[in-house]
Amino acid sequence: MTSRDPVRASAGDRPALLDLLTRADLTLSGLDDPAVRLWVLREGDGTVVGSTGYELSGDGRHALVRSVAVADRLRGKGTGLRLAEWALARAADEGAGRAWLFSRRSGPFWRRLGFSAADRDDLATALAGTHQVELFTRTGQLDREVAWSRLLPGARGVRTFTWADHTAVVELWRATGVEVLPEGELRATLDHGPGLLLVATDTSDTSDTTDTTGAVVGTVLGTFDGRRGWIHRLVVHPDHRRRGLADALVDEVEARLAAVGAPRTNLLVLPGNPGGLRFWEHRGYLACPDVLLTRPVDG
Numbered sequence: 001m002t003s004r005d006p007v008r009a010s011a012g013d014r015p016a017l018l019d020l021l022t023r024a025d026l027t028l029s030g031l032d033d034p035a036v037r038l039w040v041l042r043e044g045d046g047t048v049v050g051s052t053g054y055e056l057s058g059d060g061r062h063a064l065v066r067s068v069a070v071a072d073r074l075r076g077k078g079t080g081l082r083l084a085e086w087a088l089a090r091a092a093d094e095g096a097g098r099a100w101l102f103s104r105r106s107g108p109f110w111r112r113l114g115f116s117a118a119d120r121d122d123l124a125t126a127l128a129g130t131h132q133v134e135l136f137t138r139t140g141q142l143d144r145e146v147a148w149s150r151l152l153p154g155a156r157g158v159r160t161f162t163w164a165d166h167t168a169v170v171e172l173w174r175a176t177g178v179e180v181l182p183e184g185e186l187r188a189t190l191d192h193g194p195g196l197l198l199v200a201t202d203t204s205d206t207s208d209t210t211d212t213t214g215a216v217v218g219t220v221l222g223t224f225d226g227r228r229g230w231i232h233r234l235v236v237h238p239d240h241r242r243r244g245l246a247d248a249l250v251d252e253v254e255a256r257l258a259a260v261g262a263p264r265t266n267l268l269v270l271p272g273n274p275g276g277l278r279f280w281e282h283r284g285y286l287a288c289p290d291v292l293l294t295r296p297v298d299g
C-alpha cells in the first residue's frame with residue numbers, strides 16, 4: 001500500500017480516474033467541473049490506485065461524498081477508509097457541517113465511518129444542484145438509491161485536542177469529577193495514538209455552527225492497543241448535556257478508531273453511573289460478562 005497522501009486530481013489524471021470509477025461502477029458525471037473536489041492516490045511510479053472527493057451544496061453546509069474507489073489489487077488494506085476520511089476532513093475544513101452519500105452496496109463500510117441510513121429525499125433537497133443528484137433525479141435512479149449521512153466534527157464544535165486546550169480540559173475534568181490524567185501520561189498516550197483526544201466546544205452563542213473557537217465543554221479519549229479500541233474520559237459539562245454533544249464526540253472517536261484499524265471498541269463504566277450506562281446502551285454498547293482483574297506492575 002502507498003503511504004502517500006492523495007493529491008488533487010489534474011486533467012492528466014482523467015483517463016486513469018475514468019477507468020478506476022468505471023471499474024468500481026461509480027458515477028462519472030461532473031468529473032470536469034472544478035466545483036467537484038477530486039483527489040487521486042498515486043503509487044511511487046505515478047499509477048493512480050485510488051480516488052476520493054465530494055461536491056458541496058450551494059450554501060457550503062452539506063457535502064456529497066463521491067468517487068471513493070480503490071484499485072482491486074489494493075483492496076482490503078484500509079486504503080478506502082483512509083481515502084474516505086480524507087474527503088470528510090477536507091469537507092469539514094471547508095466548513096461543511098454534514099456529509100451525505102449514495103451507496104447501495106457499501107453500507108457496512110460507511111457505517112464504520114459513522115454514517116447512518118438517511119432519507120434520500122432529504123439528501124436530494126440538501127444537495128439539489130449537485131451533479132449526482134441532478135443525474136439520479138433525471139434518470140429516475142434516485143428512487144433506487146440508498147442514502148447515508150453523518151455530522152462532520154466541526155458542526156458540533158468537535159475537534160482534535162491541541163495543547164492550548166490542556167488547562168481547559170483539566171478544569172473540565174476536575175469540575176465534573178473525572179480523574180485527571182497526569183500530563184506525562186497524557187503526552188505518552190497521545191504520542192502513541194495521535195488525534196484520538198477530542199474536545200467539544202461551545203458553539204451555541206454563534207450562528208456559525210462550524211465555529212470551533214468556543215470554550216471546551218466536552219472531551220473523549222480513544223486509545224488503540226493494536227487489537228481493540230478503547231474509549232475513556234467521555235464527559236460533557238452539565239450545562240451542555242442532552243444536546244447530542246456526547247453522541248458527536250463518540251461518532252468522531254469511533255470513526256477515528258475504525259480508521260486506525262480497531263474492529264471493536266470497549267469501555268468501562270462505573271456501576272454507580274446509570275446516566276453513563278444509559279448513554280452507552282443508547283449507542284448500542286452491550287455489557288459483557290468478563291470480570292476486570294487488575295494489579296500494579298511491581299516497581
Ligand SMILES: CC(C)(COP(=O)(O)OP(=O)(O)OC[C@H]1O[C@@H](n2cnc3c(N)ncnc32)[C@H](O)[C@@H]1OP(=O)(O)O)[C@@H](O)C(=O)NCCC(=O)NCCS
Pocket residue numbers: 176234235236237240241242243244245246247248267268269270273274275276278279282
Ligand atoms: C454520559 C454523558 C457523557 C452524556 O453526555 P450528553 O452530551 O448529555 O449526551 P447526548 O446528549 O449526546 O445523549 C445522547 C442520548 O444518550 C442517552 N442519554 C444520555 N444521557 C442520558 C442520561 N443521563 N439518562 C438517560 N439517557 C441518556 C439519550 O438517549 C440521549 O438522547 P436524548 O437526549 O435525545 O434522549 C454525560 O451525562 C456526562 O458527562 N456524564 C458524566 C461523565 C460520564 O458518566 N461519562 C460516561 C462514563 S464512561
